[in-house]
Amino acid sequence: MAHAQNADVPTPAPAAQTTTLDQVQVTGIRATIQTSIDKKRDETVVSDVLAADDIGDLPALSIGEAIETITGASTHREKGGASEISIRGLGPFLGSSTFNGREATNGSGDRSVNFNQFPSELINTVSIYKTQRADFVEGGVAGTINMETVKPLAYGKRNIQLEGRGTWQAYDDRLKDNNGVGWRGTASYIDQFDMGGAGKLGISIGLQGLEGSNPEEMFSSSSTWVACDGREVVGATRNCTQVDGNDVAGGVPYYLAPGSRIYRQFVEHDKRDSQFAALQWRPNDAVEVNLDYQHSKRDYSEDRSDLSLSSMMRNINNRLVSDTGALLHHTGSTSIDSTSNFLERDEEYSGGGLNVIFRPGPAWMFSTDLSYSNTLRNQYERSTRLRAGRTDIHGNPVAGVKNNRYVDYTYDSIGDVPSIHLDPAFDVNNWDNFTDSALVRRRQQTREHTIRAGRFDVAFTPESGFFTAIKGGLRRSEATYTDFDNTVELSTTNAGAIRAANLACRQQFPQDDFLDNASGNTIDRWASFDSRCLFRAFTGVDDTGPSDDLRDPANNDVTEKTSALYVMGEYSSEWFGLPVTGNFGVRWVRTDVRSVGLRSDLDVIDNPDGTITLQPTGDFTSQVLKSAGHEWLPSFNAAFELRPDLLLRVGAYRAMSRPDLAAEGYGRSFNLQDVDTEFNSISDALRSINATGNPRAEPLMSWNGDVSLEWYANDDTLLSGALYYKQFNGGSMPVVVDETFIIDGRTVVVPVQQLATSDQTSDLFGVEFTASHSLSYLPGIFSGLGVKVSYNYADSNFETEDLRLGASTDPISGVVTPGIVEPANIFGLSKHVASAQLYWALGALDLQAIYKYRSDYYQQFVGDPAQNRYVRDTGSLDARATYKVNRNLSLSLSASNLTDEPRVSDMPILGSFREYTTYGRRYYLGLRYRF
Template sequence: MALVSVRTRARSVLLAGVSVAAALAVTPAWAQDSAPASAEQAAPEAAPETAQEDQIVVTAIRETIQSSIQSKRDSDAIVDAVSSKEIGELPGQSVGEVIATITGASIDRANYGPTEVSIRGLGSGLSMTTLNGREATNGSGDRAVNFGQFPSELFNAIKIYKTQQADLIEGGVAGQIQLETRKPLDYKRRQIQGEIKGNYNPYQDRISGQSGYGYRATASYIDQFNLGGLGRLGVSIGYQRNDVNDPVERFYTSSTWFTCNAAVVSTTNCTEVTRQQGNSGTPFYHASNSYLYRQMITSDLRNAVFGAVQWQPSPTIDVNFDLQYSRRQYSEERHDFGTAEGRYNLHNVVIGDNHQLLSADGSATMQVQSGLFQRDEKYLGFGGNIEWKPTDRLTVTGDFGYSHTTRLDITRTTRLRTDPFDINGVRTAINNQRIPYHVDFTQSFLPNFTYDSRFSPTDYTAFSDDAQLTRSQDGRDDEILSARFDASYKLDGFIQRIDVGGRWAQRKFFGYSNDKIITQDSLAVDRAVNLACRTPFAEKNFFSDAPSQGLGSFAAFDALCQFRNYLGTEDPGNTGDLRAVENSDVTEETWAGYAMASFSGDLGGLGVRGNFGLRGVHTQVTARGLRSGLDVINNSDGSISLRENGTFTNTEVTAGTMRWLPSVNAIFDLSPKMRIRTGIYRAMSRPAPSALGAGRSITLEVGTGFTSVTDAINSIIATGSPRLKPTMSWNADAAFEYYANKDTLFAATVYYKKFTGGKIPITTDENFTIGGQDYAVPVTQTTNSDDKADLYGVEITASNQFTWLPHPLDGFGVKLSYNYAWSNYKTQDIRYGDIVDSVTGDVTPGLIPAAGLSGYSKHVFSAQAFYEIGPISLQGIYRYRSRYYQAFTTDNTQLRYVEGNNTFDANISYKINKLADIRFQALNLFNEPRVEYMPVVGSTRNVEYYGPQYFLSFRLRLR
């Protein structure tokens, strides 16, 4: 299965170069340490020198890395950062790409850029993100921030706190990500900046009738004003418009997989194996309900505005107000083809070591789907704070914040399937709606499908039956209102400062789904619409970059044309009733208070400083849900079936927790250039808001012949659990840091985390009204297990500018970072993992191995190599993360794994003069696909190719 390609050889060359650079990065630093220290090196903590005419002015990449090193050096905890004195200097198109250059941070890539960030190999759900010191909302239903909403050009600093301290907002077992916009008075000069950035996407250029070009325009203004007796006023505002295209080539399956009995060859859907049967030795394999190829044409439009006002009426008062607004309008024109019955008539099955299906023969109804997906996501955040210093020792601060995200997804999809007759009423050569095929997963992660020679996926006339139109609407509303009060008092002696404070926050989350499904059975209408709405397959070289290409093109239709011709309208609207048992309606209220002491002094002649404190956090969750009644339908043969009747009853569940979070951070200065940092603390990460809902997902058996109500119910699964408790951990960190000079850093950290348990499915009987009678039906939901789990890790950072080399080689520099983590944390699959009986406590072993922490990668590595000479600056950024488990937004109904990936980005800039520069950026040059497995590794669920992207920009600064 190994495939040798140009991309693979490029990776090998790059990794070899990185290894050499790593060896060079450290040795010169120690050599420089023996040289006479400059004034700057001997007193690194001193105030910046006054600018002199002969002073070397550091700009661009080197300045950004210097600022990041200094930020790490000045911190009171274990912190990694990327920062710049100038707006627009951070190395990435989005905040997520910038964060991925920080040691231990890795991103979850999608076609529209990084969406989530993991710290130290832990998932985004175990970290906390703040924007100007406040918690931020998102449209995904979890606590991860959608970093694609925020343009990197409007930020100056991003920090990741690896250890906790009492004055940080609670939350973040993995760490806390802090996004900061610059305060206008801190900038100390006027600046008007504009940048226009052209974009070229080769995949978009493959699509007939589409332009491969887009653009990104950014403008910012910062100024300060002297108001005389009213003090000083600073203002800043930034705006960005982003209009790009991100086409995707995709292979995917249904999100529900089944364990099929390998000992029984069925001529219909395969026979499902239960936990008990599988554990007793019945052979089985995993199969999906469907397998589909998708060709997409996308559009991505974003407008973002960031603003701030800072007023200092006197030296003792500082007033700040900031605002962020972003609106993203994203759409996908979709064309799908594939099998509608992935479990039907499977035979000659070859099974892998992990019970994955390697190859099989089958027959299935083939289908084409056409659709239009539209997302409208808005973010609004604002806040203000007042800092007052009534005395030289006392500082009092008050802060309020508001964050609100709304996301509306509307999907319109049409479906046509094969039939024994084509659209002209003529019998097909196969004379059956089900087409024989062979599937082979042994060549690569992308399968090869071979269809009966009498059938062609490009034959429009073959798709003549089972017309179905679906209009889906999904909404998310996430809102946070918060306030905090802090006071700081300076002391003399070993304890230098006491900080106390409190915080209140209320988070409201509401999520719903609504589907309107319309069918019709007139063959004459199907024929007319088929003829009227055909469209040529849009993309040349479909999946040509994949290691195995199973399909080049297929019949495609215009979805909006089909809606018009079938219904007389392009959008029939929703059902008119958005209530559903799956909906989430959660209110979370938090009260927190802390006390922290900062210290500094000598310990046996060794300088020591740091802080210790305690934070208490009380969280109250209120979840509201609906329960739907079911009617019993008596069939003519005497059997029964069930149907939801649309009547609802309300339910409300409340739960609360109180957690205490002690922390100690100590820094030991071994010398002016070497220090040791230590941290011991307890941390918490709350469940996702959507995971706290009281909704239920009811799956009814398909077919007839059921003689009892319990037989007719396939499963009832909770879409959330209000009583789910925060993930807690005790943590210990120790770091060694060596600063040879402003450009050189070597740091190594070891850390340990002990978790208070994983998550496991549990069954509990609940009452449901079915046919007017109450039934106790087992419901599966996720709860906290009593198991303990450990995580051990080490991370290393090396950064150096090779100033010791002769000119022009002294312009070369490198930054390397690596994180290794090992954990025995377990997350069970709800359908086929271990399950606990809530009454007896008995555990039934599952058929699928447990996953680890969501987002947990064992290896995370990044390398930045740069070269600056005169006005020219070159930079390459390589990132790698190993395979990781990633939960779905609300639950882990089926385990999903994302294969490890390599990415490489390149930046080139030319400084025309002090006011203008030109930049070229190339992203995803390896064209690394996103590969997902479900429910076990090796069982392909999703493959996405989205190609490289290129940007050329011109930036102008006026001062």
């Protein structure tokens, strides 16, 4: 297929002449965009590509932020950086991510890739395939993201590169730990060797280390919300009365309330090390061997100080409620806790593979690929709590605390965060007041995700005819996921022990100006304690270690085996008088799931105030659930050459997205022993039994169609527009499954809610637009200006019911309990996603500004199923300047989140405030040297 040539690039003079004309060498961001345009054009499916000729030239600070600049891609921001990727407004579970064409593991229990573990300096191509091909790894309803490292022989030259960056987080100025400056260092080496009779050998090695901090400030709420009876006056000594969907359908008014509100201050430290290596060997023209290996290790710590208003559902009166049930104003009573938490997480990733290609002749190619990917995450938390008591450490009454150990408050939902006014008689900054219900908790969590996979492919190239290639192959993979939780919990009401620990472990509030940028905030500091000091004071040791019995009914043990076969034909022909190329084929996929869970017997404990708690007896039984299914995934792609510079692409395919591995767990979690989880009755207590997953959940299937028109006016100019449609055969909704538990020695049938794939059909329509252009024809310095803009619009009638407050179905009887709150749309769907890049090449200086916008979306929790959470509209501005001192040395200055954009979320409906998180601006000063 012919490529339009840039008329501004002069042609080399004939060899017979003694002089040659200088060629225009395009470098920097403009060169990266040119390479990306060229690769997009050459792809056989509807796609968008971000590519650089040299490693380290991707115009972004991380892989996640690089992907954000690709049309239709958006990210969910955690710790101030880009994490989960949504394609065309569809959440990460509807897409698939691969590294060098293979599935990769992570420590979160979902199917997305942890992009932070792959250094952007060692990646040179990121592709998003928006239509499917039969030989792709299954899983891309939204699309497939593939990251690629450089192939050393294809790279074709020696490169030794050293790069260092210093980082500074603006919010670190508020902290009192003096850890504001971080660093990131990268080294890479690529080379090729002619080994004579042994062929050619290429090697690539990359190393990276980094260390820094991630300052955050947060106002949050619990992840469990209930619907309360709007008719009642709530007594001062009890929680509101909950209502269900049948009550609301019968006309009972309601309001939505969380269990707690939390002010959270962080001091964090992050350290990572990565090593990449690749070997490419061609002993002759018939054989090629590729071997690659990746390893990364992350050590992360978080020292957290919380002020927890831990029982916000008591005494809720004087209510102002919106039409949708959101609490806008109310009074109430709550216990008040100063909670300290020290978390340590180490996460290690190892992956790699062996790929062998054999070409016995020009018509045949055989390829085999064996791969391994493993992520092991260990997390240890030591948390302590001191609650405001009726008397202080000297035995004097605490002003503002009532006999039931609760403090009155007034809540107003105004400003960026709600205004909470505690009884002015209570001093939240006085350490003396926190003398009650001391709690020490050690929690250990281990997650391990492993994928072992192998595939075999064969391709036949006919000498002539309609088909240019006929391909087929098979793939087999086994994914295992285990999570392990162990909690050791000690509590005491011993006044002497609490007094001694309180006096010994006080600390000054760790930062200044807490949430000072958030309008409405009323609490900017509180009495805080050293978490490790308190832990030692109450236990006598730095770490108690795990409990003697490591069994836990919340643990998951999932094995998923996948078998796939495909056949595909690639063709080149003429249809309707137009040259056309493309492919069509079908993929067959079988999935087998085996999930193991424990069930715990429970005792009912009667509390003095008339409430109850559930307590495990220590007796467990193991249960295994198996499920299986298979699907056919046909696909068709065609690219019509309307003109040498104008392409019309069409694609139609069926795709599948499996539930996350963690969502296929068979564990059950219980809110049991904490004082804050007292229940009014056994029926209320049984509502606390949650399913960690559902092994029976079926994949989400969809039929998809795409039409894309792409104009390649010249090397610098791309205009493209696409229309796409998806019909989903299934949706996510709660079902109520009767399960048996032993409670107080009796077998009790408990209705347990869990998420399942429904039979509903829903649609999604979308349009996307991309424009990229260099203004090289402008005079003087303005000739270096260029722009790239992209926009995606998507709308769907997909419904995701809230796990607790949405409509639910009994799968046996078919009885539907109506929902209280409106369902969310599909995970990750933002109606509007846009990005704009402005770059300016001024000789050796490259300037770039990137603005990214995403409208509100439903953000699913990773791990245990939880209620619907919505993230509000967000937009952020990043900037980058690079100065090339000479052919070897370059300097860079980058900044992210210049707009100081917070992340704000609601739950379980939009307008019902849940969380405000702010990160501040970040700056990076870098130096790169190439040999």
